[in-house]
Each structure stands twice: as C-alpha cells, then as structure tokens.
Amino acid sequence: MTTLDSMPGVLAAAVVEAALELLDAEENGPTSTIRMDDAVLTSALVKAAIAEVPGAPDADRWKQVMTRLAVFLAREVVKLWSDAYPDRVAPLRAIEAAEAWAACPCEHHAEAAAETTAGAARQAMAVWRIPPKEAAWAGRTAAWAADAPRYGWQTVAAIGGACRAARSENVIAAAERFFSAELRSR
Ligand SMILES: [Zn+2]
Numbered sequence: 001m002t003t004l005d006s007m008p009g010v011l012a013a014a015v016v017e018a019a020l021e022l023l024d025a026e027e028n029g030p031t032s033t034i035r036m037d038d039a040v041l042t043s044a045l046v047k048a049a050i051a052e053v054p055g056a057p058d059a060d061r062w063k064q065v066m067t068r069l070a071v072f073l074a075r076e077v078v079k080l081w082s083d084a085y086p087d088r089v090a091p092l093r094a095i096e097a098a099e100a101w102a103a104c105p106c107e108h109h110a111e112a113a114a115e116t117t118a119g120a121a122r123q124a125m126a127v128w129r130i131p132p133k134e135a136a137w138a139g140r141t142a143a144w145a146a147d148a149p150r151y152g153w154q155t156v157a158a159i160g161g162a163c164r165a166a167r168s169e170n171v172i173a174a175a176e177r178f179f180s181a182e183l184r185s186r
Pocket of ligand 1: 100101104105106107108109110
C-alpha cells in the first residue's frame with residue numbers, strides 16, 4: 001500500500017522507468033502506434049502509481065503534469081549545459097519559453113516554446129561529439145522540453161534525455177520533488 005508520504009517517490013520512479021523502457025524499445029524500431037506520452041500514462045507501473053493518488057485527475061490533466069515534469073527536469077540538468085557553454089544560450093531560452101507555458105499552459109505559449117526548439121537543438125547538435133557528453137545531452141533535453149507542450153511525445157524524449165545528462169537516480173530524486181509539490185498543490 002502506498003502512503004501519501006511515499007507517493008511522490010513511487011510516481012517519480014514509475015514515470016522515469018516507464019519512459020526509459022519505452023525509449024529503449026523505440027531504439028529497436030517502433031513497437032507500437034500509441035504515442036509515447038500516452039504509453040507512459042498507460043504503462044502498468046504508472047497506472048498503478050496514479051491509481052493511488054486520491055481524487056486522481058483525468059488523463060488530459062495527467063498529460064499536462066507529465067509535460068510540466070519534463071520542463072522541470074530539463075531545468076534541473078541545464079546547468080550542465082550552461083557551465084560548459086556559457087555563451088550559447090539557446091537551450092536556456094528554450095527552457096524559459098517552456099516554463100512560460102508551464103505557468104500559463106495555453107496554445108500561444110506552447111507555440112512560442114516550440115519555436116525555440118530548433119535553435120536549442122542546433123546548438124546541442126553542434127557539440128554532440130565533443131565532451132562533456134552530459135552537456136550536449138542537457139542542451140538537447142532543453143530542446144525536447146520546449147517542444148513537449150506542443151508535441152506531447154517529446155515529454156518522454158526529455159525525461160530520457162535528462163537521464164543521459166544526469167544519472168537516473170538524480171532524475172528520479174528531482175521528479176520526486178516535482179511530484180511532492182504537485183500533490184501538495186492539489
Ligand atoms: Zn499561456
């Protein structure tokens with residue numbers, strides 16, 4: 001039985017594990033026609049975790065929660081990018097645009113965030129083969145996070161990217177902080 005105190009941790013581990021599993025499967029070729037963001041929410045692990053949340057909100061609301069989680073995680077790892085490339089600010093701008101959507105989740109902000117994706121991805125790809133690899137992943141993750149409000153499946157790419165930039169344990173710990181705040185605010 002999941003208690004209220006352990007719920008954020010259970011959710012965090014379930015979501016990150018489900019995202020990594022889906023991305024692994026995807027690498028061997030698309031296995032399903034279900035969009036990845038839907039697939040995370042319908043994975044057995046995540047479904048079980050969400051079912052424990054009192055008054056669990058509807059699927060659309062959870063989709064938005066997952067996208068806000070992706071933005072939160074991208075912010076958590078972006079320092080790896082800024083430390084390595086302080087003068088290349090496109091990934092930071094991308095996260096700021098995604099955060100503007102998180103604060104006001106409307107079409108306009110989703111579109112504005114998506115418009116920053118290409119620039120951030122370009123800067124990340126320009127250093128893709130240059131160490132530190134974590135920095136490139138962090139920059140790429142910012143680009144995915146900015147695309148996620150508009151294109152939901154990028155949520156999963158961003159969660160996976162954060163795990164490549166930082167260690168999965170750290171990403172799960174960050175996700176737990178996100179869900180703690182999220183469940184408190186409900
Ligand atoms: Zn808005």
